[in-house]
Each structure stands twice: as structure tokens, then as C-alpha cells.
Amino acid sequence: MELSTTFRKMETLIRRLQDQICDGLEAFEPIQKFQQDIWKREQGGGGWTRILSGGKTFEKAGVNISSIHGEMTTELAAQLRVEEGFFGACGLSLVVHPNSPKVPTIHMNVRYFETNEGRSWFGGGADLTPYYPYPKDFKEFHQTLQQTCNAVIPSSYQKFKETCDQYFTIKHRSEMRGIGGIFFDNLAGTEAKHADLVKSVVESFLPAYTPIVERRKDESFSEVDKIFQKIRRGRYVEFNLIYDRGTLFGLRSGGRIESIFMSLPPEVEFHYNWQPESGSPQEEMLSYYQPYDWING
Numbered sequence: 001m002e003l004s005t006t007f008r009k010m011e012t013l014i015r016r017l018q019d020q021i022c023d024g025l026e027a028f029e030p031i032q033k034f035q036q037d038i039w040k041r042e043q044g045g046g047g048w049t050r051i052l053s054g055g056k057t058f059e060k061a062g063v064n065i066s067s068i069h070g071e072m073t074t075e076l077a078a079q080l081r082v083e084e085g086f087f088g089a090c091g092l093s094l095v096v097h098p099n100s101p102k103v104p105t106i107h108m109n110v111r112y113f114e115t116n117e118g119r120s121w122f123g124g125g126a127d128l129t130p131y132y133p134y135p136k137d138f139k140e141f142h143q144t145l146q147q148t149c150n151a152v153i154p155s156s157y158q159k160f161k162e163t164c165d166q167y168f169t170i171k172h173r174s175e176m177r178g179i180g181g182i183f184f185d186n187l188a189g190t191e192a193k194h195a196d197l198v199k200s201v202v203e204s205f206l207p208a209y210t211p212i213v214e215r216r217k218d219e220s221f222s223e224v225d226k227i228f229q230k231i232r233r234g235r236y237v238e239f240n241l242i243y244d245r246g247t248l249f250g251l252r253s254g255g256r257i258e259s260i261f262m263s264l265p266p267e268v269e270f271h272y273n274w275q276p277e278s279g280s281p282q283e284e285m286l287s288y289y290q291p292y293d294w295i296n297g
Contacts, residue, residue, distance in 0.1 A: 003069060003088045003114070004088075004114055004120070006112065006114070006120065006189055006190075006195065007088050007090060007112060007114055009195070010090050010091075010112040010195070010198075011067050011090050013198075013199055013202075014065045014090065014091065014092040014110070014202075015048075015065060017092060017202045017203070018048065018050065018063055018064075018065050018092060020203075020206070021063050021094060021202075021205055021206065022034045022050055022052075022063050024205075024206040024210060025052065025058065025061055025063070025096065026052070027210075028055070028056070028057040028058065028210075028213060028214075028217065029052065029055040029056055029057060029058065030056060031055075031056070032052055032053070032054055032055040032056070032058075033052065034050040034051065034052045034061075034063065035050065035051055035052070035053075036048060036049070036050050037049040037050075037051070037258075039256050039259070041068050041070075041254065041256070042254075043068070043069075043070035043071070043254055044068060044069040044070035045066070045067050045068035045069050045070070045088075045090075046066070046067070046068070047064060047065055047066030047067065047068070047256065047259060048064070048065050048066075049062070049064045049256075049258065049259045049262065050062065050063045050064065051262060053266075055099070056099070057098060057099060057100075057103070057213065057217050058096055058097065058098055058099065059097050059098060059099045059265070059266055059267075060095075060096075060097045060265065060266050061094070061095070061096040061097070062093075062094060062095050062096075062262035062263065063092070063094040064092070064093050064094065064259050064262060065090070065091070065092045065093075066089075066090060066091060066093075066256075066259065067088075067089075067090035068088070068089055068090070069086070069087065069088040069089070070086065070087070071084070071085065071086055071087075072084055072085065072086075072087045072115075073252060073254075075252050076249070076252045079248065079249070079252055080113075082115055082117065082119060083115070083117055085115060085116045085117065086115065086116040087113065087114065087115050087116070088113070088114050089111065089112070089113045089114075089249075090111070090112055091109065091110055091111030091112065091124075092108075092109070092110050092111075092202060093108070093109040093111075093246060093263070094106075094107070094108050094109070094205070095107045095262065095263040096209070097233070097265045097266070098213070098217070100216065100217055100219065100221060101131040101132055101221050101225040101226055101228065101229035102131075102132050102134075102216040102217070102219045102221055102225070103212065103213055103216045103217055104128045104129055104130035104131065104137070104178070104212065105128075105129040105130075105131075105178070105233070105236065105265070106126070106127075106128055106129070106205075106209050107126065107127055107129070107263065108124075108125070108126040108201075108202065108205050109123075109124050109125060109126075109246055110122070110123070110124030110125075110198045110201060110202055111123050111124060111246075112189060112198070113189075114189060119189075120188070120189025120190065121185070121186045121187055121188060121189050122184075122187045122188075122189055122194045122195065122197070122198050123184060123185035123186065123187065124183075124184060124185075124198055124201060124202075125160070125164055125167075125181060125182050125183035125184060125201075126145065126181045126182055126201060126204075126205065126208070127164055127168050127177075127178055127179075127180055127181035127182075127183070128141050128178050128179050128180070128181055128209075129177055129178030129179070129232065129236060130178065130179060130285070130288075131225070131228055131229040131232055131285065132216075132221075132225060132281055132285060133281050133284040133285045133288065134212075134216070135288075137212045137215070137216070138179050138288070138294050139294050139295070139297075140208075140211070140212070141179075141181070141208050141209075141212065141294075142161070142180075142181070142294035142295055143294075143295065144204055144207055144208040145157060145160075145161075145181055145182050145201075145204065145208060146161075146295055148200050148201060148203075148204040148208075149182060149197065149200075149201070151200065152193060152196050152197045152200050153193055153197060156197075157182065160182035160183060160184050161180060161181070161182055162291075163182075163183045163184065163185075164180045164181050164182050164183035165180045165291040167183045168180060168183070168239065170235060170238055170239050170242075170243070171243070172238075172242075173235070173238075175235075175286075175289045175290065176289045176290060176291070177232075177235050177236055177239045177289070178289065179288050179289070179292070179294070180291070180292075180294075182201070184197075185245075224277075224280070224282065225281070225282075227269060227271075228276070228282045228285070230267055230268050230269035231268075231269055231270070231271055231274055233265040233267070233268040233269075234268040234269060234270045236264075236265060236268075237264055237265070237268055240263055240264065246260075247260055247261075247263075
């Protein structure tokens with residue numbers, strides 16, 4: 001099967017945006033830089049994994065792209081609800097875990113998938129996981145995503161926002177892993193507006209995130225702030241290992257384990273029945289891990 005023109009355009013886009021995003025994040029790092037690991041997939045395709053570790057601002061940041069193809073397994077076909085056969089999948093996935101608990105963790109992913117049946121679709125999204133209650137930052141983040149989505153597909157932000165709230169809920173805890181963002185899936189690959197949406201969403205990453213980083217990276221924080229960050233990172237791990245579709249897809253498609261698990265934070269803590277002090281910033285922050293109208297609230 002020949003991979004489509006849309007597929008090749010997506011490959012070119014994510015290569016360019018990987019460079020752009022890594023350059024933007026490295027601007028906060030006086031010494032540490034992204035290291036690149038190029039890998040090949042035995043069944044077809046491969047990827048470019050870029051990791052920054054032990055930085056001044058970012059404890060760990062991964063900006064990965066992959067482009068794979070080949071025969072899908074029975075398990076993968078069942079997950080995607082398609083017939084077994086040849087497939088192609090490419091995308092960009094990034095996660096940034098900052099050192100300071102005053103700076104949020106952020107995740108973004110975009111992807112394109114096609115089969116030899118002629119089916120194709122786009123998916124993706126972005127969400128923020130903060131550890132300190134700065135509602136102004138949260139509102140600005142959502143406003144950037146609203147403007148980005150609605151400029152391409154009018155009134156689409158609200159639907160994508162609601163889908164994100166539902167998707168990034170840790171069901172066994174009845175709470176979101178962060179304060180949401182946007183999430184979309186199964187958008188027809190034959191429609192140009194969906195390709196434009198993916199491009200715009202990734203291009204919005206730096207404008208949505210770096211002003212928050214710049215504003216908060218040098219603020220002081222307490223030991224309690226840091227412990228809370230590590231506890232919430234534990235929630236992040238729970239979601240990624242139990243519910244995340246990208247993780248499951250990577251495992252079922254024979255993906256590279258190091259790249260699949262690059263999203264996991266380097267340090268987490270699991271405390272038995274941990275409770276915040278009454279009236280503390282941590283108690284306030286817990287109230288935000290639920291669906292909320294950040295545009296009008």
C-alpha cells in the first residue's frame with residue numbers, strides 16, 4: 001500500500017514543528033539541550049525521540065515524532081474497530097515536566113491514521129496539569145486554545161473542551177488529572193479543515209505554555225508545594241498506564257517502549273490517604289481538578 005499525500009504532508013509538518021517546539025523550550029535552558037534518539041521499527045517506519053533531562057527549568061521534557069506502517073495485529077484492529085490489514089500512523093507527542101511546582105506539566109499530542117480500506121482520521125489535543133492555584137494562568141491557557149480551535153472550525157472549542165474533560169478523568173478517583181484543555185478524535189482525514197486544525201493546535205503550544213513558564217519559573221516554593229507536585233504526578237502516572245489511548249496504541253502496535261513511556265515523570269510519590277491542610281493552596285488546587293468553565297467562569 002502506498003502511503004497517501006496527506007500522510008506525507010503530516011510527516012513534513014511534525015518534523016518542522018518538532019524543531020520549532022524544541023527550540024522554544026531550550027530558550028529556558030542555559031546548559032541542557034535536547035538529545036535525539038533516532039529509532040527504526042522492524043515492521044516498518046520509525047521515529048525521532050528528543051529528550052531534555054535535568055534542566056534548570058524542566059526536569060524532563062520529551063518531544064517525539066513517529067511515522068510507522070505495516071500490517072496491524074488482531075488486537076490493534078479490534079481496538080480501532082477496523083479490518084485487519086495495512087496501516088500507516090504518524091504523529092507528534094510531547095510532555096513537559098518542570099522542576100518548579102509553580103509551573104504546570106503540559107501534554108500535547110496530534111496524530112493521523114490511515115488504512116488500506118481507505119479510512120483515515122486525525123486526532124489530538126492538549127491539556128494542562130498545574131500544581132498551584134493560579135486561575136489567571138488556567139484561563140489564559142484555555143483562551144488560547146479557544147481562539148486556535150474556533151479560528152479553524154467555528155464554535156469547535158466547547159465540544160473539544162468537554163471531550164477533554166471526560167477523557168482526562170481518572171475514573172477510579174472521580175477527578176481529572178489536571179484542568180483540561182482540548183481533545184478530539186476520529187476527525188475525517190479527507191477534510192482539509194481537520195488537517196488545518198492539527199497544524200494550528202501544535203503551533204499554539206508555545207504561545208499557550210511559555211508565558212506561564214516565564215511568569216512562574218523563578219517563584220519560590222515550599223517543601224509542601226513540592227510534595228504535592230509529586231503526589232499529583234502519581235495521578236498522572238495512574239492515568240497514563242491505565243487509560244491513555246496513546247500508550248495502549250503504542251503497546252499494541254509494537255511501538256518503542258522508551259518512547260511510549262517517555263511521558264512518565266522522573267519522580268513521584270504515593271502517600272496513603274494524603275489530605276491537604278485546610279485553607280491551603282493545595283486544598284484550593286484540588287477543587288480545580290473537575291470540569292470548569294475557564295472562559296466564562
